Amino acid sequence: MFKIEAIIRPNRLEAVKRALSEAGYNGMTIVDLHGIGNQKKFAHTNRGPKFITDVIDKTRIEIFASDKDVDEVTSVIIENARTGEVGDGRIFLTPVSWAMRIRNDDVADAAL
Numbered sequence: 267m268f269k270i271e272a273i274i275r276p277n278r279l280e281a282v283k284r285a286l287s288e289a290g291y292n293g294m295t296i297v298d299l300h301g302i303g304n305q306k307k308f309a310h311t312n313r314g315p316k317f318i319t320d321v322i323d324k325t326r327i328e329i330f331a332s333d334k335d336v337d338e339v340t341s342v343i344i345e346n347a348r349t350g351e352v353g354d355g356r357i358f359l360t361p362v363s364w365a366m367r368i369r370n371d372d373v374a375d376a377a378l
Contacts, residue, residue: 267362267375268336270329273301274347274355279325285346286329291339293378295328304352322353330362332375 274282279296286294300321331339340357348354367377 267330267332267365267378269360269362270331270336270339271358272327272343272347272355273324274327275349275353276323276325278347281346282327282343285342289338289342291329297326299324299326324355330365330378332378
């Protein structure tokens, strides 16, 4: 099993969530974050004066998937997060050696 972490544009979150849900993958953790990547500095206005920043708002989606589902989950994310512009994000896969659902002691894929 794998932990799939996708860092995407916040404005693509709803499309990614909807597509994952339609594909049968409903369980995920969503975190709003800020980061600095390959994008250049840009002007930003938020209720006042314009300022220059290189810190960009991003959203991280974390999904745990069985080995057989990893390709489909990552494909769904890519198809729905991609705009073709710099800053579309990254996907990271981390092997998970063990998982347990606390409620009923299900382990491994049954815990997903």
